[in-house]
Amino acid sequence: MAAPFAAAQPASPDQAQPSPRAGGDRSPATTAEIWDGNHDGVYTCDEWKAYLGRLFDRADRNHDGMLTPAEFDGVRRAGSALADADFGYFDENQDGKITRREFVEKPNEFILQFDKNGDCRVTPDELKDSGTGQKPPGGRGKRS
Ligand SMILES: [Ca+2]
Ligand SMILES: [Ca+2]
Ligand SMILES: [Ca+2]
Numbered sequence: 001m002a003a004p005f006a007a008a009q010p011a012s013p014d015q016a017q018p019s020p021r022a023g024g025d026r027s028p029a030t031t032a033e034i035w036d037g038n039h040d041g042v043y044t045c046d047e048w049k050a051y052l053g054r055l056f057d058r059a060d061r062n063h064d065g066m067l068t069p070a071e072f073d074g075v076r077r078a079g080s081a082l083a084d085a086d087f088g089y090f091d092e093n094q095d096g097k098i099t100r101r102e103f104v105e106k107p108n109e110f111i112l113q114f115d116k117n118g119d120c121r122v123t124p125d126e127l128k129d130s131g132t133g134q135k136p137p138g139g140r141g142k143r144s
Contacts, residue, residue, distance in 0.1 A: 029127055032110050034081045045120035048108045055080055056103045066097040 032043045035051035059067055059074040067075070072087050090098045090106055114122045116129065 028110050031081050041124050043111060043122040045111060048111065049104050052104045055082065056100050066099050067103065068097060072098060
């Protein structure tokens, strides 16, 4: 019979995704795990700063206490929580260099977003409240 051909092509090998942990999935908590220094599931400002400090020291190749755009590239490529960070975001005074202070004192968006009570700690409870594990809207009637 003349079934339209387009409808059912066999899955092409290109689209198969054999490796489920290949980094495409970036929930905020997954990213934050990178810098949760003691891995207790609580993300604190101190841990964030310590993490940034380490990143900075590693990226500051000539040890002059500043990151140039080229050095900052190393930060992004470290596969870090800052993989898509913007140089200008850190370079507060726009002088083309990021000082250690500019870098380390940058607040963490993850903390800003999830730290409901402003104590500089994001606890698992706070994470749960704020929609990483979204509940489906109740009462809409349609189950899938
Ligand atoms: Ca921690
Ligand atoms: Ca430098
Ligand atoms: Ca908190």
